[in-house]
Amino acid sequence: YCYHEIVHNDWIVERFKTKNIKFIESSEELPKNAIVMLSAHGTSPKIENEFNSLSSIQVNAVCPLVTKVHHEAKKFSEAGQQIIYVGHKNHDEAKGAIGVSPENMHLVESIEDVKALEIGNDVALLAQTTLALSEWEPIMKYSQERFNDLKMPRKSDLCYATTNRQEAILEIIPEVNTVLVVGSEKSSNTKALVSMVNNQGVEAYRVDNVNDIENLNLSGNIAITAGASAPDHL
Numbered sequence: 001y002c003y004h005e006i007v008h009n010d011w012i013v014e015r016f017k018t019k020n021i022k023f024i025e026s027s028e029e030l031p032k033n034a035i036v037m038l039s040a041h042g043t044s045p046k047i048e049n050e051f052n053s054l055s056s057i058q059v060n061a062v063c064p065l066v067t068k069v070h071h072e073a074k075k076f077s078e079a080g081q082q083i084i085y086v087g088h089k090n091h092d093e094a095k096g097a098i099g100v101s102p103e104n105m106h107l108v109e110s111i112e113d114v115k116a117l118e119i120g121n122d123v124a125l126l127a128q129t130t131l132a133l134s135e136w137e138p139i140m141k142y143s144q145e146r147f148n149d150l151k152m153p154r155k156s157d158l159c160y161a162t163t164n165r166q167e168a169i170l171e172i173i174p175e176v177n178t179v180l181v182v183g184s185e186k187s188s189n190t191k192a193l194v195s196m197v198n199n200q201g202v203e204a205y206r207v208d209n210v211n212d213i214e215n216l217n218l219s220g221n222i223a224i225t226a227g228a229s230a231p232d233h234l
Contacts, residue, residue, distance in 0.1 A: 001021070001022050001023075001024050001029070001030055001031075001034055001035065001036045001037070002016065002021050002022070002023050002024070002036070002037040002038075002039060003023075003024060003025075003027075003036060003037070003038050003039055003043060003047070003051060004023070004025065004038075004039040004041060004043075004092045005023060005039060005092075005186065006023075006037065006039050006040060006061060007039070007040050007041075007229035008041075008092075008184055008186040008187040008188070008190075008227075008229055009183065009184045009187060009227070009229040009230055009231070010184045010185075010208055011184075011208070011209070011230075011231060011234060012229065012231060021037070027047065027050040027051050027054060030051060030054050030055065032054055033054075033055065033056040034054070034055055034056065035055060035056060035057045035058075035059070036051050036054075036055040036057070036058055036059070037058075037059040037060075037061055038051065038058065038059070038060045038061060038062060039061060039062075039092060040061050040062060040063045040066070040229075041062070041063070041066060041091075041092035041093035041096055042062045042063070042066035042067065042069075042070060042092075042093055042096035042097060043060070043062065043096050043099075044095070044096050044097075044098070044099020044100060045099065045100060046099055047096075047099065048060070063129065063159075065129045065157070065159050066093060066096070066097070066129055068153075068155075068157070069097055069126055069127070069128075069129065069157050070096075070097060070100050072124075072126055072153050072157070073085075073097060073100040073101055073104075073105060073126060074100055074101065076104075076124035076126075076151060077100070077101035077104040077105075080122060081104070081122050081123060081124040081151055082104055082106065082119040082120060082122065082123050082124070083101065083104050083105045083106065083123070083124045083125075083126055084106055084108055084114060084117065084119075084123060084124070084125050084126070084143060085097060085098060085105050085106065085107050085108070085126050085127070085128070086107075086108055086109075086125070086126070086127045086128065086131060086135070086136060086139050086140075087107055087108075087109070087127065087128030087131070088109065088128060088188055089107060089109065091128065091188055093128050093129065093130065093188070094107060094128050097126070097128070106119065108139065110139070111138060111139055111142045114139060114142055114143055114146065115146075121147055121148065121149065122149070123143070123147045123149075123150055123151065124150070124151035124152065125140060125143050125150055125151070125152050126153070126157055127140075127156075127157040127158060128157075128188070129157055129158060129159040129162070130158075130159055130162050130187075130188040130189035130192065130228070131158060131162075131188070131189075131192060132162075132166060132189075132192030132193070132195060132196050133158070133163060133166055133196075134192075134195075134196055134199065135192065136158060140152075159189065159228060161228040162189040162192070162228050165189075165193060165225050165226070165227075165228070166192070166193065166196055168225070169193065169196070169197060169223065169225050170196075170200070172223050173197065173200050173202050173223070175221055175223075176202065176220070176221040176222060176223040177202070177203070177219065177220030177221055177222065178202070178203045178204070178205070178218055178219075178220065178221075178222045178223070179193075179194075179197045179202060179203070179204040179205075179222070179223045179224075179225065180204075180205055180207050180213070180222060180223070180224045180225075181193045181194050181197070181204055181205065181206050181207070181225055181226065181227065182207055182208075182224065182225070182226035182227065182230045182234050183206060183208070183226055183227030183229070183230045184208055184227070184229075184230075185206070185208075187227040187228075187229055187230075189227050189228050189229075190206060190226075190227030190229075190230070191206065193225060193227065194206050208234075209234060
């Protein structure tokens, strides 16, 4: 059994299903003494403990960068800070992170959300790892201006596999008419790539596989990139 999709890529999820892995959304769906895997997006301590008490073996496939954010949330919370968490509501990674310290953490998606917070001045700032730089940086800069002594991790929370792709595609955008982004609908960083390209005034399409290209009216120079969870062969 696997709690949530292992990663947000349809091909990989279907591949797991062919290996007799069942995807579940709560501990209530797990039979006693079964083997369970926790997804790459991270799981809240409460949910992890629930699975631990039921399963015979637990495999935690959490991304190391997500683990880093969980550790930071715990550290800032124990030091008494209120934590602004920049992420997407209802995303598996955001739900897992907020679960580390729900009474101290406040999920925001925009500068307006930060403006609405009434949390004093002892504040820390964390991020969902798959955000686009364009989503993260304006909120970070506003938060630094609003909170004089804003605490932040020494190293960025953003996934380097995500930011590398964003920086690479920005370099090549002036030379192309269209960008194809390989990745699935649920993939936050795939959608961030599409949005970033569109914001530069260039057309971008998200495609899961070669079949998705057949109905597109493509011409001129085309660049191809991919979300971080898209397998190389796609």
